[in-house]
Amino acid sequence: MTDVVQITLQEAAAGEKWGKALFTPAGNGFQIHLNANDALRTVQKAARSLDSLGLTQVQLSGANWTLPLQWAFYQGYCSAKKQAGVGFCGDAATVTQLKQLERCYSWAKDIVNQTPDQLYPQALAQQAAAFISSVAAPGTVSQKILLDDALLADGWYGLHAVGRGSDRKPAMLVLDYNPQGDEAAPVAAALVGKGITFDSGGYSIKATESMLSMKCDMGGAATVTAALALAILQGLNKRVQLILCCAENLISGNAYKLGDIIRYKNGTTVEIVNTDAEGRLVLADGLMCAAESGAGLIIDAATLTGAAMVAVGGEYNALFALDKALAQKALAYAGQQQELTWQLPLEPWHQHQCPSPFADTANSKPVKGGGAGGASNAAGFLSRFVPNEGKGWLHFDLAAAYNSSGNAYWAAGATGLGIRTISATLLGEI
Incomplete structure (x- = not known):
């Protein structure tokens, strides 16, 4: 014993x-x-x-x-x-809250820390759906997983392009949490997560030391899934959609290439100048899917840019929003939850910071790390795919989601930082 x-x-x-x-x-x-x-x-x-x-x-x-x-x-x-x-x-209430946190964070950390051989796109979608179903009341969760060519049939061309180079094909999870069981109930919020289960960088291949930790590139998907689970455990009673964009970014004869152009469902054309700027390409589809739900609140989360880590370090997550009032509320929720979060610049003109002579925009600048303002430019790219000129939309760049090595405060691996903030924002704003 x-x-x-x-x-x-x-x-x-x-x-x-x-x-x-x-x-x-x-x-x-x-x-x-x-x-x-x-x-x-x-x-x-x-x-x-x-x-x-x-x-x-x-x-x-x-x-x-x-x-x-x-x-x-x-x-x-x-x-x-x-x-x-x-x-x-x-007291009992305190212990219950801590047990709820432990349950959600443990799931998120475990799935982020899984090896890329264990966790592939369809498996991520399936495990996320199973976890939400395990915490929700019976009959309140429905889901569909679009796999490979089914993505093309629904018009999700960015996710398909990024994931088609792998033998383990891309998948989109669209999960509907409907606690009232009313099919006519409006979708109050949609959560979108980047689920790149391994990121080699594609033809813009990463160096070994950068690629080693890239099993964590599905940290956004884990974060929004755990945030929804935590909100459900804490009494969420509104309809919410969870959308996970899952793929492996690998090199093969079928992989997407530099110079390719993706035409998105909303008509936006995107030239690929960096295959390692793939997260924004899959999130674009997820954000358009969220917009189709009619949700008044859309939150996406992703381990999106190294530029955010340079800007805020490994203890903070970065927040972007065109809706400045909503951003201030989200920062307040982060403060209440003791999760360090810092707002970085985002304006409508950031949409135009990655010009292309061949398409409406490029997916990055063709320089290392995306150049100056890379995190804001990535957020600007995403803003092309959200409704209502960005009103009701928040983008979290999860700079603090993972530690490649341990330090005095954290063990190596996933941290779960961002789960409490997104859950609190969800509960507070719908």
């Missing part, structure tokens, strides 16, 4: 000195020394250090554990090899 190690939390008393120690032994466990000026990061860092001791089961105990502090501990303690092992404390 595994011994359960007790973890308590203690603020320094007047005159008490612990030096730089994050924690000290106490009774049958450890006592974390809380820095009140940076409480969440203090606890997360201590949890990461405690995990390095090889502890397999811990119980948080004592009066000082708030819900945010317990969640910070969980995020620091867990790793790709261990998504459980934390016993929460507090």
Whole structure:
């Protein structure tokens, strides 16, 4: 039987000195020394250090554990090899909320951390649908998965082009969560996720060190799926669609090429100048599918650009919106959920920052990383495919979704950052 190690939390008393120690032994466990000026990061860092001791089961105990502090501990303690092992404390409502978070984040982290051999486009769509069905009431979820040539029949040419080079064909999941069971009920919101299960870069091939972590390029799909699941567990009672655009971006004789032109369902033509700027190509189809639903709120999430990571680092997600009032609300939700999020520039003229002499636009600039303003230009590309001149649309570029290596606060692998923000926005705005 595994011994359960007790973890308590203690603020320094007047005159008490612990030096730089994050924690000290106490009774049958450890006592974390809380820095009140940076409480969440203090606890997360201590949890990461405690995990390095090889502890397999811990119980948080004592009066000082708030819900945010317990969640910070969980995020620091867990790793790709261990998504459980934390016993929460507090009243029943607090423990229930933490268990809901654990369930959704564990699913998202596990699926992002799967190998690209395990997780291919159709499998991602199937696993996401199964997870939503597992948390929703019976009879409230319906779905369809469009595979390979069925995408062409429905006009989803961007997703098909990106994924056709792989033997494991592209897929689009369109899932309908309808808690009232009323087929006439309006779709209140649509969530769109980038689901590139492996990204070689295509003919614009990535270097080995960049390609190694590209199993994480379906992090947007995992994030919006887990966000919807969390909202359902927390009482979502409006109709919501989940749209996942799933593909492998590989090289073959049938892969899409530099210089190809894709004509989208809305008539927009796009010249391919970088096959490694594939995420925006598949999201364009997802956003048009969301628009067809009539949803007043459209949120997409993607591990879209390295430029966003350069701009905000690995601790923040980047937010883009033409609807400035909605962006401010989303930032407020992110603050309430303690998920660092920063708004980057997006204006209507960003649509025109990647000109093409052969098409309405190129999918990037033909320079490394997309050039200056690359993340904003990618968001501008997406804005061509949303309704109502961007009113009601949010785009999250998930710079903080994955760590290629561990650090003092996070284990290597998926973080789940963005799930709580998108779930809270969904619940708050519909």
